[in-house]
Amino acid sequence: MTSRTTAIDYVEDVSPGSGALPPRAWYASSDAKSLSLNGSWRLRVSPTIDAEDDSFAEPGFDAGGWPEVTVPGHWVLQGDGAFGLPIYTNHLYPFPVDPPHVPTENPTGDHLRVFDLPADWPTDGGAVIRFDGVESCARVWLNGTDIGEFKGSRLQHEFAVGHLLKPSGNVLAVRVHQWSAGSYLEDQDQWWLPGIFRDVTLLHRPAGSAADFFVHASYDHVTGEGTLLVDSDVDGRVTVPALDIDVATGEPVTVPVQAWTAETPKLYDGELVTEGERVPLRIGFRTVVLEDGLIKVNGKAVLFKGVNRHEWHPDKGRALDLETMREDVLLMKRHNVNAVRTSHYPPHPAFLDLCDEYGLWVIDECDLETHGFTEQAWRDNPVDDDRWTPALLDRAARMVERDKNHPSVVIWSLGNEAGTGRGLTAMAEWIHGRDASRLVHYEGDWNSRDTDMYSRMYASHAEVEQIGQELDGGTHKRRGLPFILCEYAHAMGNGPGGLADYQRLFETYERLQGAFVWEWIDHGITHPELGYAYGGDFGEELHDGNFVCDGLLFPDRTPSPGLLEFKKVVEPVGIEGWGSPQTEFGGGFAGTVRVTNKQDFADLSAFAFEWSYQVDGETVESGSLSVPALAPGESGEVKLPEPPADGSGGETQWTVRASLATDTAWAPKGHPVAWGQFAVSARQSPKVAATDGPVLGERVITLGPASFDARTGALRTIGGVAVNGLRLDVWRATTDNDEGAEWVTGTSFAELWRKYGLHRMRHRLDGVEIGDDALTVRTRVAPAAWEFGLATVYRWTSDGNRLKLTVSVGPEGEWTVPLPRLGVRFGLDASADRVRWFGGGPGEGYADTKSASQLGRWESTVDGLQTPYLRPQENGARADVRWAEIGGLRIEGDPEFSFSARRWTTEQLDAASHRTDLTPGDTVWVNLDHALHGIGTGSCGPGVLPQYALRAEPAEFSFVFSEIS
Numbered sequence: 001m002t003s004r005t006t007a008i009d010y011v012e013d014v015s016p017g018s019g020a021l022p023p024r025a026w027y028a029s030s031d032a033k034s035l036s037l038n039g040s041w042r043l044r045v046s047p048t049i050d051a052e053d054d055s056f057a058e059p060g061f062d063a064g065g066w067p068e069v070t071v072p073g074h075w076v077l078q079g080d081g082a083f084g085l086p087i088y089t090n091h092l093y094p095f096p097v098d099p100p101h102v103p104t105e106n107p108t109g110d111h112l113r114v115f116d117l118p119a120d121w122p123t124d125g126g127a128v129i130r131f132d133g134v135e136s137c138a139r140v141w142l143n144g145t146d147i148g149e150f151k152g153s154r155l156q157h158e159f160a161v162g163h164l165l166k167p168s169g170n171v172l173a174v175r176v177h178q179w180s181a182g183s184y185l186e187d188q189d190q191w192w193l194p195g196i197f198r199d200v201t202l203l204h205r206p207a208g209s210a211a212d213f214f215v216h217a218s219y220d221h222v223t224g225e226g227t228l229l230v231d232s233d234v235d236g237r238v239t240v241p242a243l244d245i246d247v248a249t250g251e252p253v254t255v256p257v258q259a260w261t262a263e264t265p266k267l268y269d270g271e272l273v274t275e276g277e278r279v280p281l282r283i284g285f286r287t288v289v290l291e292d293g294l295i296k297v298n299g300k301a302v303l304f305k306g307v308n309r310h311e312w313h314p315d316k317g318r319a320l321d322l323e324t325m326r327e328d329v330l331l332m333k334r335h336n337v338n339a340v341r342t343s344h345y346p347p348h349p350a351f352l353d354l355c356d357e358y359g360l361w362v363i364d365e366c367d368l369e370t371h372g373f374t375e376q377a378w379r380d381n382p383v384d385d386d387r388w389t390p391a392l393l394d395r396a397a398r399m400v401e402r403d404k405n406h407p408s409v410v411i412w413s414l415g416n417e418a419g420t421g422r423g424l425t426a427m428a429e430w431i432h433g434r435d436a437s438r439l440v441h442y443e444g445d446w447n448s449r450d451t452d453m454y455s456r457m458y459a460s461h462a463e464v465e466q467i468g469q470e471l472d473g474g475t476h477k478r479r480g481l482p483f484i485l486c487e488y489a490h491a492m493g494n495g496p497g498g499l500a501d502y503q504r505l506f507e508t509y510e511r512l513q514g515a516f517v518w519e520w521i522d523h524g525i526t527h528p529e530l531g532y533a534y535g536g537d538f539g540e541e542l543h544d545g546n547f548v549c550d551g552l553l554f555p556d557r558t559p560s561p562g563l564l565e566f567k568k569v570v571e572p573v574g575i576e577g578w579g580s581p582q583t584e585f586g587g588g589f590a591g592t593v594r595v596t597n598k599q600d601f602a603d604l605s606a607f608a609f610e611w612s613y614q615v616d617g618e619t620v621e622s623g624s625l626s627v628p629a630l631a632p633g634e635s636g637e638v639k640l641p642e643p644p645a646d647g648s649g650g651e652t653q654w655t656v657r658a659s660l661a662t663d664t665a666w667a668p669k670g671h672p673v674a675w676g677q678f679a680v681s682a683r684q685s686p687k688v689a690a691t692d693g694p695v696l697g698e699r700v701i702t703l704g705p706a707s708f709d710a711r712t713g714a715l716r717t718i719g720g721v722a723v724n725g726l727r728l729d730v731w732r733a734t735t736d737n738d739e740g741a742e743w744v745t746g747t748s749f750a751e752l753w754r755k756y757g758l759h760r761m762r763h764r765l766d767g768v769e770i771g772d773d774a775l776t777v778r779t780r781v782a783p784a785a786w787e788f789g790l791a792t793v794y795r796w797t798s799d800g801n802r803l804k805l806t807v808s809v810g811p812e813g814e815w816t817v818p819l820p821r822l823g824v825r826f827g828l829d830a831s832a833d834r835v836r837w838f839g840g841g842p843g844e845g846y847a848d849t850k851s852a853s854q855l856g857r858w859e860s861t862v863d864g865l866q867t868p869y870l871r872p873q874e875n876g877a878r879a880d881v882r883w884a885e886i887g888g889l890r891i892e893g894d895p896e897f898s899f900s901a902r903r904w905t906t907e908q909l910d911a912a913s914h915r916t917d918l919t920p921g922d923t924v925w926v927n928l929d930h931a932l933h934g935i936g937t938g939s940c941g942p943g944v945l946p947q948y949a950l951r952a953e954p955a956e957f958s959f960v961f962s963e964i965s
């Protein structure tokens, strides 16, 4: 053993580590051998760093009694809690802030793996052991020799080990500490998950092989030529058969090529051949510049339709396998996502291979965040303390060197939420110097001192518009820079709202080059009792609850309604009515659609178009539509056929869809990419002649098919269908966005709504009037303690078969808050299950989240209507419903309404903290809403835009009920 057997200073040392090789490109060799050391390892977890000595690293140590864990993996996600538990904090350090010191309670995982070399392992050359990711600090021994220690959890570290290897019985010992000085640099909003969570690989390094190489492949959009230059530390030759290239390393060659873009990810297979090794290359030619104040790729300004992606799997945490990474990329492509910010650390390198292959613009972000220092006004912030600068530069270099050969990476990001400081400037200078072919991003400095773009998170629509109009001021440098929102549209729970409103701004102002939704996936952890766990579910003393569940995907990667909304809002083809009310030209729909190619590089030839014509939501005819292969940015008008003859007097509309014309790498032919709908003839509102009158019997009033309680006027039955507790409803189970907004408005609507008692409205009965042709029930709906309320009148009429309810609502007193919802709710027997409707669907839609809601005929079940947000909350409302059928009733709305049905009450939904708290009762509760307050993104960002707020104003709305025979 070396002299450092008891030394533990490295854990709290600000230096990045010692013993590791210089950073270099990550690649898979064609012929050099490698041996995966993934698999089953022995593990011993100690409560402190020195509870055990390091004799476990000695050959011959008997670890037979230690439990086994899987590497890659996090020990807190294995062993059912026996090895410790996950902790979730957003930005607070879960330990006292005293950099670079960490607590004495520092869970330390001693990992052991014994391996033999394969029989054909070469005896010449050297070998390295590569760690792709270990959280947060590790010390490594091979065959008893201390080979070094490192920090930088999501970065690659390699050690030269050739001289230590034996044909068999090699003992690799890795001591991993949960906390280290490095933890101060890794305060990202996510679970703290210690472990060897990415691959461990032994790589043979043949004599005469390159340690590192840099593929420079640029594209000249004027000549259509690409220039390839491969720098290598060992001379060799570079071949690209498809381009007839065969040149020496270090020698540029220029030939006509097809460029690489995220839309057209053309990769050329090549090879770097040195004396000792053949290395496959996947070359994408593209040029990224800042020009005319814009981010341009291959001469064109690009619009990012992006997402922030953390690595996440509900069972494996950040230990992702290749198939999960591929699933992420495929899901992104299938939902019209064109860009990804690798928040907030470089991803597993294989993810970038997939981005190259399938086509995604990447902002590769360094593993750096010091957000917790905001609690002390950024005092002692490591990024402004020269002692930490070597660690920051090491992190920058490990990112850039590892990922520099990926065409998909167009922007380097210094990190996230680390304040400002000299260390960041040093990183930016180093990156600019090392790689002039990409731009530099960092959000934390609004003056953009070190960066090539002005970047912000969660700026409101109004501010973004001002920035688009270049009215935002700022430093001279910033005024000349393009703008991106590196985070917006906080996808926590129901939402995000307001996406379409943002997209309109991005498409209007050139300076706005797009945005990245926060975030891709909910970080829920599979839990035996709770379904999915979030912050606090592991008994953490400090945590941020379900703030870690704010993704467009549920933890099992099912797309949420938010992702479907995003897909619609960022679709690559705009399909609008030409001459329809949707356009500025006014007038009815004249049978011509305006198609716009919203892509930046590709024409429309990849898409096939189809029209269909619906009467009352049912397609009566359809056919293909020929659309010219418009160039990017171009629009064209396309005439639809003559509408089919239809004498029904029903509501009619066109639907035009674009889908993939052929199979692609990411979706089959026919995969839908864009659509538009255009109303032709409007819907006739349901008419019920009040020909029947209410009749008072013994304790019962009858009216047409219905019966009512004679004393209270409460509806009891419609034909054979029992109806329970129909009354005005203004409450919804508050969404994460309702609960948020403290940092925007200082308070949240949820808080105000509860303060004003909207969740405990009282219904006072003022009168039951039996008229000649109507039963009228007068009430006042108001909360205890307050003087404001809603005068509410229910007027019932019937034509003998159908029953019509007209609700009139008149606000009284001073209303200072919007209403969560306005409508009626009632209970049906639990046997109600199947739901059919004509309206928006198939998924949920609210005032500011319903771009993806298509008008049509839909079917589901009560369970199928529920959206499984991890923290239960308002969900599942179908928008613009004309009629719905459930539990033997048909309900027609005048005007259209929002429909929801669930097997629990709103109050139960509101009280639940996990899905498993919700159990079906003996009633199906139905809400028919005249309107719902919008959704917004107040959980972290702007709230509901004024046009989507539901103000307490006089309102009248009707429903016509009939029994389905």
Ligand code: GAL
Binding pocket: 090, 188, 189, 344, 416, 417, 457, 487, 490, 518, 547, 550, 940
């Ligand atoms: C941002 C941060 C993200 C995440 C988000 C809220 O400030 O960069 O990491 O915390 O807020 O979910």
